[in-house]
Amino acid sequence: MRIRKFKINESGLNRFFGPLEAKILDVLWNDGERTIKEVQQVLEKEKPTNFNTVMTVMNRLTEKGILQKRPEGRSSLYKPVTSRTEFLNTQSKEMTNELMEEFGSVVVSHMLDALEDVDDDLVAQLEKKIKELKKDV
Template sequence: MKIWKFKINESGLNRFFGPLEAKIMDILWCHDEMTIKDVQQSLEREKPMNFNTVMTVMNRLVEKGVLQKRTEGRSYVYRPVQSRMEFLNAQSKEMTNELMDEFGNVVVSHMLDALEEADDDLVAKLENKIKELKKGM
């Protein structure tokens, strides 16, 4: 699944989703499966939330491919298509590939500059990955 908008000026899940979408995804990633009513009640701990608003947003998330829904009795039960880590991994990989395709050397240069602030474990992983890639050539 590909998220079409990435908001640089936002943080966390709000980079990929609208504010209410991000809250709903956060709730579902913590609880795995929930009905609209369950999600609405979780959201209402912060502020009152209209059932129809929650339903509309959750159905949009189904259309975007990040949630699945199934019928259980007279209700729909929603669940994330991917775990939070799977989602973030897929999105970061997609963004990295798109940046590499479009900007190539500039992106690599900026990534290398960012390594100056990275922890030693990350640098070691990168070194190992480069060694693996060289062996395969």
């Protein structure tokens, strides 16, 4: 699944989705497979949310290949196609590859600059990965 829009000024799932889409996915990733009504009831606790709006958004997420739907009695159950971790891994890898293709070494330089602000474990992971890459050459 490829997300075509990335909003740089947003955070979390809102970088990839609209606010309601992100909240729906958050509910499903946290609570597992749910009906539209169950998702709407969870969202209602935070803010009044129309059932038809939730239904429309969930069906659009299904059409986009982000959710899958299966019949269960008179309703349907929805769940994300991938886990949150898999989704974020895939999206970050695609974004990194696109940045590398477009900007090359400038991106690597900026990533290395950003390492000054991270913990030592992340730097150690990077060093390990570089050693692995050098062995393969």
